[in-house]
Amino acid sequence: MSSVLVRPAARVRGRVRPPGDKSISHRYALLAAIADGVSTIHGYSTGADCASTLRCLRGLGVRIDETGRDPVAGIDIRIEGRGLRGLMAPSSMLDAGNSGSTMRMLAGILAAHPFSASITGDESLQRRPMRRIIVPLERMGARISSSDGRPPLTIEGSRELTAIDFEPDVPSAQVKSAVLLAGLHAGGVTRVLEPLPTRDHTERALDAFGVTVTIDGRAVSVKGEQRLTGRPLDVPGDVSSAAFWMVAAAAMPDSEVTIEHVGLNPTRAAGIIDILRRIGAEVDVIPAESPSPSGEPIGTIVVRHRALVSADIAPEEVPGVIDELPVLAALATHGGELRVRGAQELRVKESDRISALAEGFRRMGAEIDEHPDGFHVHGAHRLTGGEVDARNDHRLAMAFAIAALGASGPTTIHDAGAAAVSYPEFFSVLESLRA
Ligand code: S3P
Numbered sequence: 001m002s003s004v005l006v007r008p009a010a011r012v013r014g015r016v017r018p019p020g021d022k023s024i025s026h027r028y029a030l031l032a033a034i035a036d037g038v039s040t041i042h043g044y045s046t047g048a049d050c051a052s053t054l055r056c057l058r059g060l061g062v063r064i065d066e067t068g069r070d071p072v073a074g075i076d077i078r079i080e081g082r083g084l085r086g087l088m089a090p091s092s093m094l095d096a097g098n099s100g101s102t103m104r105m106l107a108g109i110l111a112a113h114p115f116s117a118s119i120t121g122d123e124s125l126q127r128r129p130m131r132r133i134i135v136p137l138e139r140m141g142a143r144i145s146s147s148d149g150r151p152p153l154t155i156e157g158s159r160e161l162t163a164i165d166f167e168p169d170v171p172s173a174q175v176k177s178a179v180l181l182a183g184l185h186a187g188g189v190t191r192v193l194e195p196l197p198t199r200d201h202t203e204r205a206l207d208a209f210g211v212t213v214t215i216d217g218r219a220v221s222v223k224g225e226q227r228l229t230g231r232p233l234d235v236p237g238d239v240s241s242a243a244f245w246m247v248a249a250a251a252m253p254d255s256e257v258t259i260e261h262v263g264l265n266p267t268r269a270a271g272i273i274d275i276l277r278r279i280g281a282e283v284d285v286i287p288a289e290s291p292s293p294s295g296e297p298i299g300t301i302v303v304r305h306r307a308l309v310s311a312d313i314a315p316e317e318v319p320g321v322i323d324e325l326p327v328l329a330a331l332a333t334h335g336g337e338l339r340v341r342g343a344q345e346l347r348v349k350e351s352d353r354i355s356a357l358a359e360g361f362r363r364m365g366a367e368i369d370e371h372p373d374g375f376h377v378h379g380a381h382r383l384t385g386g387e388v389d390a391r392n393d394h395r396l397a398m399a400f401a402i403a404a405l406g407a408s409g410p411t412t413i414h415d416a417g418a419a420a421v422s423y424p425e426f427f428s429v430l431e432s433l434r435a
Helices: 021-032 048-060 100-110 131-140 174-185 201-208 239-252 266-279 315-321 326-330 344-348 353-363 393-402 414-420 426-433
Strands: 004-006 015-018 036-043 062-072 074-079 115-121 143-147 150-156 191-194 213-216 217-222 231-232 257-265 283-286 296-303 311-313 337-340 367-371 374-379 386-389 411-415
Touching: 004 393, 021 048, 021 100, 021 174, 021 201, 048 062, 048 100, 048 266, 048 414, 062 326, 074 174, 100 115, 100 131, 100 150, 131 143, 131 150, 150 296, 174 191, 174 201, 174 217, 191 386, 201 213, 239 257, 239 266, 239 296, 239 326, 239 393, 239 426, 257 266, 257 283, 266 283, 266 296, 266 311, 266 315, 266 326, 311 315, 315 326, 326 337, 326 353, 326 374, 326 393, 344 353, 353 367, 353 386, 353 393, 393 411, 393 414, 393 426
Parallel strands: 015 257, 036 231, 311 337, 386 411
Antiparallel strands: 004 411, 036 074, 062 074, 115 150, 143 150, 191 217, 213 217, 257 296, 283 296, 337 374, 367 374
């Protein structure tokens, strides 16, 4: 994929509406596909990952029409639900592209369909661990073959799934969601007890579609055979995409960025807001008067630069900022210092993000120590810039760009086109914010 040259910036200033939330877009599309009746989704993510979910659903016989597209407000789509167990056997291999969310959550739904479906993905997805969903879905009654626990997966679903009580080894919203979606089709109550709380978009989305979900501390339960009702939905802006601008504003003197129509779900936004404040930034949060009609809180976030200080991110904070850790590492290259532990999951994301960050930031002149489960960025001296490899990983491409703004010279980011996985407009927005 293409390379991009990023020049240093003195500051960033402006207003941004981030693209539709990637996690929420996937869930609305998946639930709309198995609901009764029609759903419309406003502000669906423009990223390639969410297009992968729609492509897979079409391959399973779901009628999906794009009814509008706006570079700022996102995509509008209309989905004709096929009802529980209403998907059709695919005539060819499904392709989830780069999207782990698509593969893992769709596997939960396919587990309940009495046909065989194979699903693969790009080179990166083919390296990612799938035993975490294979084990519970097989316990529920599906049969899943894989390439030693990695994609491609062939899922032989069952009409008669059994409800389970499941405690995942890793905190993962994708695993929780896969099991709950299968549980929606099982006899009895399926319960997932998470080791640490993860994003709750599936629980909120199920509720919006009329399903009763019970939450008791870290346990989430759903009773099977509840039907979903199609409905209009509105996707908030993605706080994980907004995080790049929040960090850019925090990093550079005299900067201020306002993020509009952004998701404020506490399981997603509270982590990054807390950590930015701890590192010294001024962050104002203005919740909208009412949440989005689909049950996700939204609002405006304003971030202003203040002197940066050192911070630690503790293991129990990691699930709340798992996708923001690359850009938080970029923040520490501007000043301050950042220590992160308990983040071994970063090694099995779209790339091994710990090794890729360490390599990239070192090439740009940073001092960074790599640990099996985290990293330590010593923010003491200014980056020089240089040439870095985003390893085809969207969040790395964008994190390197935010670090590059503070360097003394330009930075060439190879594979920067990967940003389109979640934020196709990223590099043009970056140019518009340079003041
Ligand atoms: C996601 C959950 C997280 C996150 C990913 C999206 C989701 O992954 O990193 O980008 O939409 O549920 P895990 O569930 O693997 O932690």
